[in-house]
Amino acid sequence: MTWTEKYRPNYYEDIKGQDEAVKKIKEFIINFKSGKKALMLHGPPGTGKTTLAHVTARESESEIFELNASDLRNKNKLQEILKPAIEQKSLLQQGKIILVDEVDGISAVDRGGLGELLSLIDSSEYPVIITANDIWNKKLNPLRKKAELVQLKEISYNLVKDMMIHILRKEKLFIDNEILTKIAINAKGDLRAAINDLQTISRTEHPSLIGLDERNKETDIFNALKLVFKGKPTKETLNVFNSVNMNMDELILWVEENIPSEYQGEELAKAYDALSKVDVFKGRIYKQQYWRFLVYENILLSYGISASKKDIKTGFTSYKKPTRILKIWLNNQRTAKKKSISQKYARYVHVGHKRAMNEFPIIRNILKNPDIRQELRLTEEEIAYLDKPLT
Numbered sequence: 001m002t003w004t005e006k007y008r009p010n011y012y013e014d015i016k017g018q019d020e021a022v023k024k025i026k027e028f029i030i031n032f033k034s035g036k037k038a039l040m041l042h043g044p045p046g047t048g049k050t051t052l053a054h055v056t057a058r059e060s061e062s063e064i065f066e067l068n069a070s071d072l073r074n075k076n077k078l079q080e081i082l083k084p085a086i087e088q089k090s091l092l093q094q095g096k097i098i099l100v101d102e103v104d105g106i107s108a109v110d111r112g113g114l115g116e117l118l119s120l121i122d123s124s125e126y127p128v129i130i131t132a133n134d135i136w137n138k139k140l141n142p143l144r145k146k147a148e149l150v151q152l153k154e155i156s157y158n159l160v161k162d163m164m165i166h167i168l169r170k171e172k173l174f175i176d177n178e179i180l181t182k183i184a185i186n187a188k189g190d191l192r193a194a195i196n197d198l199q200t201i202s203r204t205e206h207p208s209l210i211g212l213d214e215r216n217k218e219t220d221i222f223n224a225l226k227l228v229f230k231g232k233p234t235k236e237t238l239n240v241f242n243s244v245n246m247n248m249d250e251l252i253l254w255v256e257e258n259i260p261s262e263y264q265g266e267e268l269a270k271a272y273d274a275l276s277k278v279d280v281f282k283g284r285i286y287k288q289q290y291w292r293f294l295v296y297e298n299i300l301l302s303y304g305i306s307a308s309k310k311d312i313k314t315g316f317t318s319y320k321k322p323t324r325i326l327k328i329w330l331n332n333q334r335t336a337k338k339k340s341i342s343q344k345y346a347r348y349v350h351v352g353h354k355r356a357m358n359e360f361p362i363i364r365n366i367l368k369n370p371d372i373r374q375e376l377r378l379t380e381e382e383i384a385y386l387d388k389p390l391t
């Protein structure tokens with residue numbers, strides 16, 4: 001179970017840093033019969049929007065009916081889903097709340113869905129709670145008028161840190177304060193991100209600061225993907241990946257993973273075509289060792305993917321982290337020791353670092369000798385790495 005799930009608040013009092021929003025949503029439920037029929041929770045990711053909607057249902061002993069984009073697109077399906085919600089009322093005497101989570105995703109993908117949602121709000125006998133990251137999208141204008149707007153704020157650095165300490169206590173784990181500080185700063189108000197980082201770090205054998213830069217990297221790649229997928233292809237598009245601290249293979253994985261969440265139909269086909277050509281060049285580079293082809297890889301991956309669409313896109317898309325990335329990262333972690341050891345060795349015997357890496361099996365043998373280990377000033381971790389049986 002992930003810690004974000006395990007420590008997801010169940011009651012109002014567990015929700016941190018959102019007192020104003022909690023107060024407003026309580027009032028909204030109490031005054032539902034006389035006031036607005038919908039309430040829109042908006043704010044940055046990981047601040048408790050979805051959580052607050054579910055807590056509200058629990059606290060008001062209501063059942064939650066969650067609708068997604070495809071439900072809203074299909075009138076019949078919508079009716080089908082809502083019918084039992086309405087019919088069961090007399091049977092169970094239980095309240096209901098209709099939740100439309102991440103509505104800004106809907107307006108990007110879908111045309112009719114928003115209109116359907118508006119009429120649903122008008123006809124609903126139950127409170128409708130909507131969540132959104134960004135409500136200033138023009139398409140959401142009518143919705144903004146119909147709903148009461150409640151903003152959730154970024155979680156303050158102190159609260160993020162308090163929450164991490166709370167979790168570590170419950171898990172009976174200890175992690176250096178310096179690391180907690182770094183996680184809290186990196187999270188930039190996103191509590192989900194902080195808790196996820198904390199869990200990842202706590203799983204590593206020697207929690208260290210390595211890997212924390214991953215979060216900054218993610219911010220960069222999200223922005224780059226947004227420019228490529230949503231923006232107009234221009235000369236600048238060619239450079240978007242330059243500012244992302246990732247190698248070509250990693251970039252390809254990110255693009256590959258997220259193409260289907262932005263493109264459909266013909267666009268999807270074109271984008272995959274561009275991506276497959278990236279792969280062709282990759283093969284040529286590898287076979288012919290001709291690095292100039294890297295330029296083409298980059299062009300296809302940025303401009304090629306960007307130009308696969310007919311029109312620019314708006315709205316918010318939450319891009320996914322490729323699952324294979326984690327494996328690459330873990331692998332890099334593993335070779336990190338090998339690198340640092342061969343660097344020390346190379347310096348000592350005056351050979352190039354590359355050569356030392358290539359001859360690592362031999363070096364490994366040489367370094368069985370404790371005197372040489374001491375001479376090279378290997379750290380405990382490096383020694384542990386050398387002593388680990390080869391798999």
Ligand SMILES: Nc1ncnc2c1ncn2[C@@H]1O[C@H](COP(=O)(O)OP(=O)(O)O)[C@@H](O)[C@H]1O
Pocket residue numbers: 003004005007008009014015016017018044045046047048049050051052155191192195
């Ligand atoms: N205000 C908060 N108080 C306590 N925990 C929170 C809060 N905001 C987020 N979290 C934690 O982060 C996770 C994700 O929150 P979520 O409500 O899904 O964020 P959002 O919908 O705003 O992106 C929750 O499961 C919880 O562990």
Ligand SMILES: [Mg+2]
Pocket residue numbers: 049050051101131
């Ligand atoms: Mg959410």
